[in-house]
Amino acid sequence: MSEQMLAEQQTLIPVYALMDQLPETEGPRPESPLCHADLASLAEQGSREGGVRLQEQALLGHLVLRGSLQNESFVQGFAQVMGMALPGALESAAAGDASVRWISPDEWLLIVPGKQAFSLEKQLREVMAGHFSIANVSGGQTVLVLAGQDAVNVLKKSTGYDLRDRNFPVGKVVTTTFAKTQAVIRRTGQQEWELVVRRSFADYVWLWLQDASAEYGLTVTA
Amino acid sequence: MTQTNRLPSGGRLDRNRPVTFKYNGTTYSGFEGDTLASALLANGVDVVARSFKYSRPRGIVAAGADEPNAVLQLGATEATQVPNVRATQQELFDGLVAASTNGWPSTDNDLMSYIGKVGGRMMPPGFYYKTFMYPQSLWDTYEKFIRKAAGIGRSPTENDPDIYDHMNHHADVVVVGGGPAGLSAALAAGRAGAQVILADEQAEFGGMLLHSNELINDAPATEWVAAVVAELQTMDNVMLLPRSTVNGYHDHNFVTIHERRTDHLADLAPRGQVRQRMHRIRAGWVVLATGAIERPLVYANNDVPGCMLASAVSTYIKRYAVVPGNELVLMTTNDQGYTAAFDWQDAGRKVVAIVDTRAEPTGACVAQAQQRGLKVIKGSAVIEVKGSKRVSGVLVASIDAAGDRVTGNVQQLACDTVASAGGWSPAVHLACHTGSRPEWREDIQAFVPGKTVQRQLTAGAVHGSYTLRACLEEGIQQGMLAATNAGFGEQIAGQIPVPTVTETAAGPVMTLFHVPHTKPTSRAPKQFVDYQTDVTAAGIEVATREGYESIEHVKRYTAMGFGTDQGKLGNINGMAIAAKSLNKTIPETGTTIFRPNYTPITFGAIAGRHCKELYDPKRYTAMHRWHLAQGAKFEDVGQWKRPWYFPKPGESMQDSLNRECQAVRTSAGILDASTLGKIDIQGRDAREFLGRVYSNAWAKLAVGKCRYGLMCGEDGMVFDDGVTACLAENHFIMTTTTGGAAGVLEWLELYHQTEWPELEVYFNTVTDQWATMTISGPNSRKLLAELTDDIDLSGDSFKFMDWKEGTVAGVPARVFRISFTGELSFEVNVQANYGMYVWERVFEVGAKYNLTPYGTETMHILRAEKGFIIAGQDTDGSVTPIDLGMSWCVANNKPFSYIGKRGMAREDCLKENRKQLVGLKTRDPEVVIPEGAHAVENPNQAAPVPMLGHVTSSYYSACLGHSIAMGFIRGGHDRMGETVYYPQPDGSVIEAEICSPIFLDPKGERQNV
Amino acid sequence: MEKYSGFGLLKHALSYHENWQRAWRNPTPKKKYDVVIVGGGGHGLATAYYLAKEHHITNIAVVEKGYLGGGNTARNTTIVRSNYLWDESSHLYEHAMKLWEGLSQDLNYNVMFSQRGVLNLGHTLQDMRDIQRRVSANRLNGIDSEVLDTQQVADIVPIMDCSPNTRYPVLGASWQPRAGVARHDAVAWGYARAADQLGVDLIQQCEVVDILTEDGAAVGVETRQHGTIKADRIGCVVAGNSSVLAKMAGFNLPLESHPLQALVSEPIKPILDTVVMSNHVHGYVSQSDKGDLVIGAGIDGYNGYGQRGSYGTIEHTIQAIVELFPIFSRVRMNRQWGGIVDTCPDACPIISDTPVENLFFNCGWGTGGFKATPGSGHVFAATLAKGEAHELARPFSMFRFHDGALIDEHGAAGVAH
Amino acid sequence: MFSIYCPYCEEHREEEEFHAKGQAHIARPRDPESCSDKEWGEYLYFRDNPRGLHHELWVHAAGCRKFFNITRDTQNYEIKETYKIEAEPRITATQAQ
Secondary structure, rough: OOOEEEEEHHHHHHOOOOOOOOOOOOOOOOOOOOOOHHHHHHHOOOOOOOOOEEEEEOOOOOEEEOOOOOHHHHHHHHHHHHHOOOOOOOOOEEOOEEEEEEEEEEEEEEEEOOOOOHHHHHHHHHOOOOOOEEOOOOEEEEEEEEEEEOOHHHHHOOEEEEEOOOOOOOEEEEEEEEEHHHHEEEEEEEEEEEEEEEEHHHHHHHHHHHHOOOOOOEEEEO | OOOOOOOOOOOOOEEEEEEEEEOOOOEEEEEOEEEEEEEEHHHHOOEEEEEEOOOEEEEOOOOOOOOOOOEEEEOOHHHHHHHEEEEOOOOOOOOEEEEEOOOOOOOOOEEEEHHHHHHHHHHHHHHHHHHHOOHHHHHHHHHHHHHOOOEEOOOOOOOOOOOOOEEEEEEEEEEEEEOOHHHHHHHHHHHHHOOEEEEOOOOOOHHHHOOOOOOOOOHHHHHHHHHHHHHHHHHOOOEOOOEEEEEEHHHHHHHEEEOOOOOOOOOOOOOOOOOOEEHHHEEEEEEOOOEEEEEEOOOOOOOOOOOEEHHHHHHHHHHOOOOOEEEEEEEEEEOOOOOHHHHHHHHOOOEEEEEEEOOOOOOOOHHHHHHHHOOOEOOOOOEEEOOOOOOEEEEEEOOOOOOOOOEEEEEEEEEEEEOOOEEEEEHHHHHHOOOOOOOOEOOOOEOOOOOOOOOOOHHHHHOOOOOOHHHHHHHHHHHHHHHHHOOOHHHHHHOOOOOOOOOOOOOOOOOOEEOOOOOOOOOOOOEEEEOOOOOEEEHHHHHHHHOOOOOHHHHHHOOOOOOOOOOOOHHHHHHHHHHHHHHHHHHHHHHHHOOOOOOEEEHHHOOOOOHHHHOOEEEEOOOOOHHOOOEEEEEOOEEEEEEEOOOOOOOOOHHHHHHHHHHHHOEEEEOOOOOOEEEEOOOOHHHHHHHHOOOOOOOOOOOEEEEEEEEEEOOOOOEEEEEEEEEEEOOEEEEEEOOOOHHHHHHHHHHHHHHHOOOOOOOOOOOHHEEEEEOOOHHHHHHHHHOOOOOOOOOOOOOEEEEEEEEEEEEEEEOOOOOOOOOEEEEEEEEEHHHHHHHHHHHHHHHHHHOOOOOOOHHHHHHHHHHHOOOOOOOOOOOOOOOOOOHOOOOOOOOOOOOHHHHHOHHHHHHHEEEEEEEEOOOOOOOHHHHOEEEOOOOOOOOOOOOEEEEEEEEEOOOOOOEEEEEEEEEEHOOOOOOOEEEEOOOOEEEEEEOOOOOOOOOOOHOOO | OOOOOOOHHHHHHHOOOOOOOOOOOOOOOOOEEEEEOOOOOOHHHHHHHHHHHHHHHOOOOEEEEOOOOOOOHHHHOOOOOOOOOHHHHHHHHHHHHHHHHHHHHHHOOOOOEEOEEEEEEEEOOHHHHHHHHHHHHHOOOOOOEEEEEEEHHHHHHHOOOOOOOOOOOEEEEEOOOEEEEEEHHHHHHHHHHHHOOOOEEOOOOOOEEEEEEEEEEEEEEOOOEEEEEEEEEEEEEEOOOHHHHHHOOOEOOOOOEEEEEEEOOOOOOOOOOOOOEEEEEEEEEEEEEOOOOOEEEEEEOOOOOOOOOOOOHHHHHHHHHHHHHHHHHHHHEEEEEEEEEOOOOOOOEEEEOOEEEEEEEEEOOOOOOOHHHHHHHHHHHHHHHHOOOOOOOHHHHEEEEHHOOOOEEEEEEEEOO | EEEEEOOOOOOEHHHHHEEEEEEOOOOOOOOHHHHHHHHHHHHOOHHHHHOOEEEEEEEEEOOOOHHHHHHEEEOOOEEEEEEOOOOOOOOOOOOOO
């Protein structure tokens, strides 16, 4: 086989499988992991102001980025496409409605509006070279926002991680145990935390949070 | 009833809040601020228990966690029963219902006591090791009686209506104990700015200061306590935990605190409230200020109600305004003991005498006693108590300086209360929890905390500093030091003045544990060391006499320290007595090590909310709601809830399975396969990596193709399997078993991170990302065709083990043409958010094909008909691919020595006659061999019968019209057609023929329709 | 030595218990013995007893660094059963069971062996398959064992939550009626007394600091307190310290030593009349004659010689117990402790010769040590007497980890699809 | 309950986040085929299992999912150091003596 033919053939063979997982039309109805809990109608009833507020930020785009900080095109490429730098250990960054979390020395979780997941993955793959990976996990996890004066107490019941201001300032993100599952916990405000949990555990986390919040009063917000 | 022993004034009670409670059916009254014990004493209740071995009447001896006798049953309803509540620690509340536990017909009059009196002598320590042996058959009967006699309270028989939870904390300084030392430590650390948690087991902070006569800064000590507590409450860096026992001190300064939030309000927690909370704390530094426990003296009949600790007497008088008797005899080895007599006198009751065991006591208290006109009998001891249900008098005699023998005549004094003060034992328990052995201090004749690797400090009586000044000083020092060590404190160093206290000159203390009697210990009336377990001084001597010389042997042989008080009062006396009878010193004899808990902790509190619905997560797929609506029965697989089968009304399980199987074989069925583990693998070396972790070859797997793989351990034993698809040159998606998902991912990471970091590959779990539905059956293609217009499903274009991307029901999907049923099958994967939508669309078009949902059981049957294995069911960690007859899945010509290759080549794995997986056809086609049944050559042998192997999978196959089974048979692969026998529990024998495990469509044509 | 009996008890009562003889002597060690057994726990003492009784070798010393029966013998949950999966282990444990059944009389010391039955619960379909498999094998091996359904379990333990609405409902159980519990300390003391009676020297507070060898053969032990003690054969039975002794002799063992925790409730009136074990909802519980609920926890994942484990392990165990027995929620945990278990990769023991001649090891019992005590001692005694493995011990050679002939009692790891 | 410093997250975490994976620094033989059964068995099963300093492999399972090593005293459970997978221990038993 001539080198040219060989080259051609290689160009024919895709290196990575890129897939737009969203339907083109609005027809197909997506269901978030907590869809069955019908938080929307709970939100309407839940007028009472509780010590804890809970909101599901459903159907966002979740991309897991893997790569080495030594890989310049990976680091630069991300900055170029996302308009922010990859955060360092236990840090997060945000630009517009996109936010990125450090997960491990070679892993970051990028969360963007649901519809942008594919195009961003595409762009990132175009600018990135060498050894890296991107996995779209938008269907595999969901974001819960826990807020209010007693939110910290609910967290203290749920994780052994040190939540004190000096150890857990706004913007920090940790992957840790949450009750008998795990969560990526990011502090988004003085009294506000964001939890990223896996789809199949979402119902358990929902049950747990209702229970742990009971003594403070739980308000579901849309 | 009237509170005959209640003083008209004083105490820390709220007299405006009278409380009524029931004890053994009688209604009594007390006040808020009482403990159950103080209220019982106020009401003149003497007998609160019967000892378990001798059924002797027992009364309250202590005022805190060290109480061995007043251990009662609490609870107004069956569901709120609490066994073994220590009356001295239970706060009184209105409507409290308590009962004593042993004794028939009543604790007051117990017939067993006569047996105890007579039989008592027949019950030396370990008597049950020496009898009840013959014949063995009678042991069951003996045991019933022994068990009936043992135990204190009873468990509720209804479920607990209360809830418990956990709360995690990280603190710079945890201070244990809220007495003078603890309060000072918390104050110092708090002022330094450290985050402090102060825990005390009592309702009020202050410890011994709550009943002390001493002055701090020339004011009653309680005023200082109030001021300090008030300041601590204003600090938001300080958390105060009253009613909270530090029950365990664990490695790396992890501290557990048991907080009783509602036990003082009612026996059922007020609605919505948590009854008890476990605080799980990671502490920077721990300051132990746990104080000391007073030692009772061991003398004859020292268990008769009315015998108490001197400090307890003071506590009841000063803190609860209760004088537990009328005429007191105090026996003491030290000056502090005198306080009880003074308090007693101040309460207006008669002090018969102070019996001081020291020949020439010199402390200021002696003079004070004389000024008070109190009779002090020096160089003497109470050698015996008279009375049965209440002290009626004592025998007093002079003893020698060593306290070994009685030297003078015996005189009898009439009294109804005997207080004894034998010195103090530091509460070293927590310090021992992390494995540190306590050290003996000769000067104070006590054990103090030993060396430790924990970040631990001690202050006050816990390390032998008994004076109030020392406690306050050390508290401040250690609190400051803890804060400084934790990175605070410099700024305020030395700014906390030590409060002024007036010291009283104290004289030397006499070392005395066991008071001599005119008779030898073995013949004297019982001298109790451990009340709750009925261990006597004589008993300990018997144990040592018999050669049980290690203190652990003594303890275990006599049961000393095994009560619910864990020997807080008795152990040190027991050690001293053992040491003496062995002619050793106490440190030579050694101490027993204390372990958690400091005081008993409710199981519910330790479990927290991790029970019932929240015991363990239930994992659901995106289509779970649909399965529920269809009335599916579920199977637990790992944490997943998987549909097991979908019964129609009136169907038996077998009916459903037959129907589901037939549907798949004749038309179309659908399985929710979302729970299978899915791992996204990307990178230039992904293919190489697969070749190393799977037993078969991956080098040539083309893009668009799928392949089945077996995963083995380094020992060559199969531990997981699944299909992996080549999505792109450097991009694969691996499926694992449902239960194995997490393990496989960790396995891949382990080898990547520790062995082959040079390989360029990343693994990401996408299990939850994809909703997976397997449409299987001859009509699956037609069915799917109605839902997709961009995937060519034709056999020539979409071959077996191909995968294609396109849309299904308008949703982007990856469709894999793989089959676990042997039928034409398409596995549709869509983003889980759209799983339910697509699933429902599939059913809309599926109706005309009688599309039938099937569960794991039908899936198991269908794959068994095809002879496909299930890792975990047909494997057990002891079988190689070869044993499974899957040599086609082993590529030993691969350049890299894949995981498992070397293991499979070990001598034992190569030997003839290994157990091998085969098919089994029963002679009677209707009979299904029970799974797990073992094959034998000859069913008529007597046990032990040599076994050939067990049945791993066995079902009735509706499609084939006979039962099918897979199982292991020694050398089975070479025994096709031979007959083996499966003996059954009912004596019957199932006969089966060894055959190929592929029962259906051996050529695999069905999936090519 | 006097025989223990009810009559003897009465006789001693009349003399105020002043004349009890020692249960065992406190001898100073001789310079040399035929056999030195290192480790004065239940297994070591049983080994000495059977060596003397059945092989008439009485010139024996048992050297113990602490006090007799102070290791795992004093720290286990006292469960005795023989319903193991594989032939090799079930034969060994059934051999022990038969000895248990006459032990009190044989030793003239009541070890309070209470055959109250043991339930091993099943909570998943795979649990039940494994149970059926084990029971089938047990029956063919002549071991009493049966499969019970949920209702039968509920009938035996009415206080257990056998309803379908628990997280992992009880689907059934295996049941061994002859299994039960025994008084752990009494086992060590009974063997000690009986061995002493046959002339065995029990030497406590005697720590072995080296194993002396001459050209590849063991010739004695060096002790901290009593110097050199020579021996023709040496048997090491030192659960929780096996690897340390092996190192002295210059080899490694296929062992990891882990903390194994246990706990007891406060004593309560009789409420649980059998032994309940659950692997899936991990915890096992029985009620002692004293009234305590005796509860065993899981093994901690890390190596540890500290005789204590992590609090989280205790929490998980209690959660399991409360899940199975919701009525115990208000009962209180009195005390917890830990032992050190030497675990083998295949969860089976090692009873074996070693690379060093005349040096034998009996170890790696993991969580199965106490129940095997008589059998372990019995076959190890034969092994030491003859210098070659007793037939029941043969499969448990340490060299099985070379050729791969493991006996994997872990059983099925858990169902997949 | 251990408090373990993760060298990748660069802070202490609770034991619940980690799994112990046994003795560290046991490299897979370069050429398994050339190993005797004995050698392979030693690699698979035989361990130092010391009473005292132990170099062991842990994984930050509920955190960054990285494997790393710990030097720990198996008697008093003190953690002397934690270090990345490719690193060598600084504290060893031979030094300790």
